[in-house]
Amino acid sequence: MTTLDQIRPKIKSLESIPAVPAIVHPLISMLQLPSDKIDIEEVVKLVSYDAGIAAQCLRMSNSPLFGRRNTETVRSAVMALGLKRVQAILMGCCMNHIVPPGKWALPATTFWRHAMGCALVSRKLATLIGYPDPEKAYLAGLLHDLGILVNTIACTDEYRECFRLARENHVALDQVEAQILGLTHCQTGKVLAEQWRFSADIVEVVEFHHNASAAPTAKALVSLVYLSDLLCRLRELGYGYYESMGVDLTGDSCWTILVEHCPALANVDLARLTMDIDGAMEEIVGLVDAVFKGEAAASA
Amino acid sequence: MASTQVAAKPEIDDAKNPAYLKIREVIYQVSGIYQPDEKLYLLASRCARRMAVLKTTSPAEYLEHLTVRGNRDTEMRLLLNEITIGETYMFRSPPQIEAMRNIILPQITKTKGAMGFKRLHVWSAGCSTGEEPYTLAMFLLEESAKQLAGWTFDILATDLNENSLTTAKTGVYGEYSLRSTSELLRKKYFKQFDDKRLQASDQLKSIIRFDRVNLSDDRKMTFCKGMDLILCCNVLIYFDLASKRRVMQHFHSNLLPGGYLFLGHAESLYQVDDRFHLVHFPGTIGYWKPPIGYNGGGKK
Numbered sequence: 001m002t003t004l005d006q007i008r009p010k011i012k013s014l015e016s017i018p019a020v021p022a023i024v025h026p027l028i029s030m031l032q033l034p035s036d037k038i039d040i041e042e043v044v045k046l047v048s049y050d051a052g053i054a055a056q057c058l059r060m061s062n063s064p065l066f067g068r069r070n071t072e073t074v075r076s077a078v079m080a081l082g083l084k085r086v087q088a089i090l091m092g093c094c095m096n097h098i099v100p101p102g103k104w105a106l107p108a109t110t111f112w113r114h115a116m117g118c119a120l121v122s123r124k125l126a127t128l129i130g131y132p133d134p135e136k137a138y139l140a141g142l143l144h145d146l147g148i149l150v151n152t153i154a155c156t157d158e159y160r161e162c163f164r165l166a167r168e169n170h171v172a173l174d175q176v177e178a179q180i181l182g183l184t185h186c187q188t189g190k191v192l193a194e195q196w197r198f199s200a201d202i203v204e205v206v207e208f209h210h211n212a213s214a215a216p217t218a219k220a221l222v223s224l225v226y227l228s229d230l231l232c233r234l235r236e237l238g239y240g241y242y243e244s245m246g247v248d249l250t251g252d253s254c255w256t257i258l259v260e261h262c263p264a265l266a267n268v269d270l271a272r273l274t275m276d277i278d279g280a281m282e283e284i285v286g287l288v289d290a291v292f293k294g295e296a297a298a299s300a
Numbered sequence: 301m302a303s304t305q306v307a308a309k310p311e312i313d314d315a316k317n318p319a320y321l322k323i324r325e326v327i328y329q330v331s332g333i334y335q336p337d338e339k340l341y342l343l344a345s346r347c348a349r350r351m352a353v354l355k356t357t358s359p360a361e362y363l364e365h366l367t368v369r370g371n372r373d374t375e376m377r378l379l380l381n382e383i384t385i386g387e388t389y390m391f392r393s394p395p396q397i398e399a400m401r402n403i404i405l406p407q408i409t410k411t412k413g414a415m416g417f418k419r420l421h422v423w424s425a426g427c428s429t430g431e432e433p434y435t436l437a438m439f440l441l442e443e444s445a446k447q448l449a450g451w452t453f454d455i456l457a458t459d460l461n462e463n464s465l466t467t468a469k470t471g472v473y474g475e476y477s478l479r480s481t482s483e484l485l486r487k488k489y490f491k492q493f494d495d496k497r498l499q500a501s502d503q504l505k506s507i508i509r510f511d512r513v514n515l516s517d518d519r520k521m522t523f524c525k526g527m528d529l530i531l532c533c534n535v536l537i538y539f540d541l542a543s544k545r546r547v548m549q550h551f552h553s554n555l556l557p558g559g560y561l562f563l564g565h566a567e568s569l570y571q572v573d574d575r576f577h578l579v580h581f582p583g584t585i586g587y588w589k590p591p592i593g594y595n596g597g598g599k600k
Contacts, residue, residue, distance in 0.1 A: 045452025064338075172400065234580045244402045247580045248588065249593075270578050271568035272334050274585055 007154045011191045024048050031087040048074045063287045084135035105152045105159040110240040112288045117237030122229040129262040140205040140225045147189025170244035174210050212254045220261035223254035235277045305337040315340035319359035319572035330539035346382040384534045389433045391480040404448045420453040423527045426535030430468025433508045458513035469510050469543030471500030473530045533564040548573035557591040
């Protein structure tokens with residue numbers, strides 16, 4: 001059994017991640033300013049300094065999932081994506097660099113397909129139901145499983161065992177974590193999310209995305225990510241193994257919570273949304289594999 | 301890890317024609333069959349075949365054939381035939397079989413077994429040339445030594461078309477129908493018919509009862525009671541909304557509480573029937589008739 005206090009020093013050591021490009025911190029600070037205070041040219045300049053981040057921005061802005069605009073310059077990519085998406089790419093970049101090559105408990109591409117899938121499904125669902133900030137939903141979906149990376153680094157061997165057991169028994173990862181580690185990726189993710197000063201609602205998503213009704217304030221956002229997470233895990237965008245579950249989403253308490261905030265959810269054509277996710281899967285897999293190719297090769 | 305490249309879609313530019321989005325909506329409204337954005341190129345290629353017959357080159361003009369011209373009903377039926385063509389072969393939908401094996405059978409055997417009622421009734425409604433009921437028969441026979449030990453089970457396989465039923469009863473199939481059937485199952489449940497075809501064994505046939513049933517025939521539908529599972533793939537697409545609703549009413553009353561209905565993988569029941577609960581399984585969706593007193597609960 002591991003306790004959160006035993007893991008805390010390891011999480012603390014993640015505060016400065018040497019592999020994260022130097023431009024990330026100034027960029028994230030700048031992007032958190034009110035939008036009228038952000039100097040777009042400065043953002044373009046900073047993104048251009050890092051070939052990896054610039055390439056990610058270009059690949060994403062050229063993907064059909066983001067509207068496919070045939071952008072060829074960093075400037076046009078940043079303009080096409082918008083500042084919130086650039087911020088999400090940077091957050092993903094931070095997450096990606098915290099796991100050293102060879103330490104992944106699951107293939108890096110599997111993790112990123114789920115993260116990216118959940119981000120896109122969260123945004124799609126948010127748009128469908130009139131949730132006021134679809135880009136926030138995208139970011140929340142992308143970051144919700146931060147704790148999986150923490151557990152991977154903090155207890156690599158035990159965590160590989162967790163994945164093996166979850167895969168062999170076709171059960172949800174957090175159930176196995178609770179039994180083997182004594183804590184879940186929700187708890188450890190919260191510690192790192194706070195350390196990285198994520199906004200309070202994103203911290204709640206990281207902590208409560210398996211228990212949305214316990215979220216103190218951001219219930220709607222947490223419920224939205226919870227439902228998107230489940231949909232992804234049921235549509236081959238999960239953790240790479242068969243989770244044996246049948247889910248009546250409309251009978252779930254999170255559905256009820258979200259309907260209270262976004263009444264349009266009650267009229268969503270769930271079968272059609274599911275087919276849209278299936279249709280987008282090939283693009284998501286292609287985009288993730290293109291964006292994280294280097295990391296995937298290193299972790300294989 | 302090998303990177304997955306996005307498959308080339310030669311007709312994707314054609315599919316960008318806005319008329320195809322309208323055609324998709326018309327098809328969805330009429331039949332409940334849906335093609336996500338990423339599969340519009342498939343829809344475009346199906347339309348192209350019909351457009352060639354009609355000597356029409358513009359998708360906008362073809363849309364008129366489907367909506368306002370005198371031949372619209374016939375044309376819609378012919379297009380739906382193109383869309384669903386080649387969909388019948390054994391083990392066409394592995395996620396459905398896995399959902400039955402891992403989630404549905406354990407539920408049913410638990411609840412019915414507890415009552416000491418060890419009988420299972422499955423209905424393949426619109427069985428066409430028999431691939432679906434034979435798939436179900438192989439699945440149930442394989443489970444008869446495992447989950448269904450001590451159980452009796454039977455399959456009702458119905459269709460409107462006499463010719464299809466005759467083919468189904470004969471049970472002779474070539475490589476196309478058997479392409480997803482393993483060597484082991486072929487050896488166990490089929491015998492050689494001629495040098496290219498196999499015939500279903502007597503054991504396989506013995507658990508299937510073939511019958512001619514028109515799903516619009518209220519009198520006959522009333523007698524198909526007590527089902528645990530109904531499969532009705534790509535049949536309702538040819539019905540108008542009122543008839544669909546009547547068929548769904550029958551299916552609902554024919555299913556036992558806790559039973560499931562499966563439709564074709566691109567079919568939706570949105571706004572057709574709200575008594576069934578849509579349930580997500582890994583890679584597939586089903587429609588569930590909740591037991592009396594069910595008031596939500598999410599995961600099963």
